[in-house]
Amino acid sequence: MSEAQLGTRHHLSTAAAVDLLTVGVEEEFLLVDKESGWLADRAPDVLSDIGGHEHDLQAEIALSQVESASGICVSMTDLHRQLSDARRVLADEAERHGSWLIASGTPVLGHGRPNALTPLPRYSRITREFRALTGDLPVCGCHVHVGLPDDEARILVCNHLRYWLPTLLAIGANSPYANNTDTGYASWRYLMWSRWPSAGAPPWFDSAADYYAARERVIASGAALDIGMLYWDVRLSAHQPTVELRVSDVAPTPADAVLLAALVRGIAATALASGARGREVPQHLLRPALWRAARDGLEGLGVDLVTGHLAPAADLAGALVRWIRPALEVAGDYELVDESLARLVLDGCGAARQRAAFARSGSLDEVVRFLGAQTRSVR
Template sequence: MNADVLTFGIEEEFFVVDRRGHLSQAGDDVVDAAEAAADGRGELQHELNLSQAEAATDICSTHAEALRQVSGLRDDLARAARARGYRLLPAGAPPLSEVDPPRITPNPRYQRMAEHFGATAWTSLTCGCHVHVAIPGKESGIHVLNSVRPWLPALLTITANSAVVDGYDTGYASWRYHQWSRWPSAGPPPRFASLDEYESIVDGWLRSGAILDRGMVYWDVRLSEKQPTLEFRISDVAATPVEAVLLGVLARGLVATALADDARPPELSNEVLRGQLWRASKEGVTGSCPHPRTGDLQPSKTVLDDLIELIAPALEAAGDLDFARETTARLIAEGGGSDRQRRAFAEKNRAEAVVDLLTGG
């Protein structure tokens, strides 16, 4: 593999549910137990709600390395959950209806968020997948961010995994995307004229209290505050590790392609992009998706095939091209996480079947 290939990492959020599939309050306990038993790869973290757990890979160079780490971290958390009578649920939003929301994790930052944002924080029952891709610096990151914006709807379709929520079929492949959009700093970023413009918006949010700190910049893709990376935050947590890694390699390919191309990024208003994201969130990987080049609806397969063609040189340089093509073809043929959720729900007419599907029974 080319030594200049960009590194990347994947963060995943999960629900910890009881034997029936309802949200537990055991996320912290499961994370602590899994950390104690882990072999040192990656990092396990606490999340906003006590029903959640998070896993983050180390910096990865290859898709095989990322797949080993994503799979291993999931196994660590699932094993710790089972030992305590719980299950690890990779779903973008809870399939079962909950009477009471889970408690906020007793962390000073999370408690402050809950006090400030009220029900937005208490009812923020979503799990996402975040991909970090290395960039040379923030100035180049703004160019890349502007370049990848039109492809956000396509990326959203890949791991859409929240069709059955609160006990019913929502009619959306990614209902999580709409739930998450309640945060004032969430949604697609605008097209930035400069890094100064990016910073001025963040500063305005801080002044208004729309965010409490820079870690609450929740755009669908943003400059990371902790690492020299561009962070893609558009996606549901994937139903399977392979789908998470597919998202990762496509995000890396987009960043590498944008860094190699100094052409002016395309004009695309946020109003139009919001509409395109709505359509992608509704239909997922087996439906239709607006094509970035025309704005017209095309089968998601066509859009993803064109994405892979666009970034093929970067994928090939990283050793990802065959993996991306084969995994995308299999995903479309078999259906994404939301398609599989709907099939399980329709077969049993009960949301518990979705929990069984995603947790392995």
């Protein structure tokens, strides 16, 4: 499809673009033992006793992980309620089994033993094919889904989201510690996850056909077993009619996850309303920008993808909000985003909050306790 065709097909009013879009969020969490703070392989126990709830609560690849998935949402109020309720259910059940539910991209503490994986044939095959890469698990992300009407619209939105991946990573950075060490990064999870051969920023695509051809080539190479293992930072969902943003660490609180979801929907609506194909950032600039965002988070410097120069990451986040403000206002999300981002700049991203907890106590054990309390927060 040509640029003119794409623009004509998807050039909508901002209000019409917003009306098309629904959102959903998947959150991955760690289970840690309340006494030791180490990972606890208790997902089967935690999930087996949960029943009769509206929430979609599932196992993940590691036995020390659980996942929640919201339903399809139109309002951010509904999304916040669903995410808060799911965290409460999981946290309550985890505590019944001597564990804390932890929203952190990586485990704070570790004790050197291999991580136990959920005993399913798929995960066994992943271990055989990808070998020591599974030793970096578990890591936990926040995946935002935006429902879109057709594949060409989804590719249009993917290309726009691709440009903002570093800023969204900086906003969602929440994994400074790993295995008893301050890594020096705001999102160590992103660096670890990027080692997988099908992970990282996707190419810029001309069309849905271009996307599907690239996906098949990745699978044919063996770098992904199937479309579910296409781990690009933004992709077409393998099972839903959505674009899925996967670049961010699991959010510290439901409010942080809702901020991310509102930003992603705002980008999608702005992309559809503009009809423009999005800026084609070369990989040799985008990859360093993602590394910088993973290192510095929201508190440091990011790469301005227009100039290629360093700029305060908070200023780049502000530029994003200004660009999508009309869509946020139509959706009724502008005040939420403006206030949430201001709070994030003041209090720090998740990584900064973890480090502040360590600074107060000098103890990584206290960081784990802080995370246990923060994860349950309804803020």
